[in-house]
Amino acid sequence: MDALTALFWGAFSSASLFIGAWMAGPMAKAHRLTGLIMGFGAGTLLSAVAYELVPESSLGNGPGFAFGFAAGALTYFVGDHLVDKSGGADRVDIDPDTQGSGMAMFLGALLDGIPEAFILGLTIASGGAISVAFLTAVFVSNIPQGLAGTVSLKTAGYRDRSVWRMWTLLTVAAALASLVGYLAGDLVPHQGIYAEAFAGGAVLTMLADSMMPEAFEHGGRLVGLVTVLGYLVAATLTVFD
Numbered sequence: 001m002d003a004l005t006a007l008f009w010g011a012f013s014s015a016s017l018f019i020g021a022w023m024a025g026p027m028a029k030a031h032r033l034t035g036l037i038m039g040f041g042a043g044t045l046l047s048a049v050a051y052e053l054v055p056e057s058s059l060g061n062g063p064g065f066a067f068g069f070a071a072g073a074l075t076y077f078v079g080d081h082l083v084d085k086s087g088g089a090d091r092v093d094i095d096p097d098t099q100g101s102g103m104a105m106f107l108g109a110l111l112d113g114i115p116e117a118f119i120l121g122l123t124i125a126s127g128g129a130i131s132v133a134f135l136t137a138v139f140v141s142n143i144p145q146g147l148a149g150t151v152s153l154k155t156a157g158y159r160d161r162s163v164w165r166m167w168t169l170l171t172v173a174a175a176l177a178s179l180v181g182y183l184a185g186d187l188v189p190h191q192g193i194y195a196e197a198f199a200g201g202a203v204l205t206m207l208a209d210s211m212m213p214e215a216f217e218h219g220g221r222l223v224g225l226v227t228v229l230g231y232l233v234a235a236t237l238t239v240f241d
Contacts, residue, residue: 003182006121009130010178013120013138014113014171020146021167024154027147034147035219036226041141042211043230045116045203048137051238053119053200068194072201076111080209083108106166109149110173112206113142115199117174121181122195133237140230141211148214 027034054069086107116138123131146167153163184195216223 002124003179005130006124006178006182007175009120009124009135010117010181011171011175013117013135013178014142014167014174016139016142017109017146017149017167017170018164020143020148021150021163023143023147024150031218032220034144035215035217035223038144038148038211039215039219039223039226040230041137041144042207042215043227043232044137044234045141045207045211046227047231047234047238048134049200049204049207051235052123052131052134052137053196053203064194065197068197069201072115072198072203073205074201075198076115076202076205077209079111080108080206083111106170109145109166109170112145112210113170113174114177115202115206116141117177118181118184119196119199121178121183122185122199124178125182125185131238133234136237137234144215145211 120130120135120138123134149167150163153166154160158166181195212227215227219226
């Protein structure tokens with residue numbers, strides 16, 4: 001049953017991409033508001049990294065934990081660089097001015113979403129229940145990514161049907177990543193902390209590299225306050241989780 005739970009929540013966390021895709025129509029020109037939403041989502045993920053992926057108890061593992069965190073950051077950095085060079089640099093651009101590669105954008109979105117979904121499955125394996133705070137953080141952060149990604153894909157010449165097909169494939173991939181996370185945590189529970197460190201490094205690098213700069217570019221100085229608000233909302237959920 002828990003394996004099916006991991007599949008469900010992995011898919012659910014990425015299903016908010018469709019909300020972003022739907023919002024891409026009425027909010028196509030609302031760049032400032034989109035930037036603020038992206039800042040809020042970034043704040044929720046920052047809180048998830050701080051309270052869910054780097055818990056105080058994990059710091060006692062010293063070099064092993066640090067190595068996992070650095071490995072996750074470097075893996076995302078290299079993968080992101082390859083995707084950008086292939087034409088996927090505009091996948092989170094709110095106002096893209098170039099026509100990139102749709103396939104590269106899809107692979108980039110996959111790169112962004114897999115670590116988050118993996119951790120959802122891992123938390124189910126370690127605690128037997130989903131972390132409401134982390135699930136909320138992932139769900140909220142995927143809305144602006146779906147919005148920006150849809151705009152970028154349409155700028156690249158993709159039709160609505162093709163865009164929705166890509167988000168469907170990404171949702172399926174997230175469900176499978178969550179299942180893999182659950183199986184990894186269930187089979188080797190003592191290694192779960194290093195998997196969390198790896199994913200934490202990848203998520204933090206993604207935030208600093210793409211979400212936060214894009215949010216500030218279009219949302220302005222107010223993004224700082226909105227990001228803190230997102231952080232506090234997710235942190236509060238952690239306390240009551």
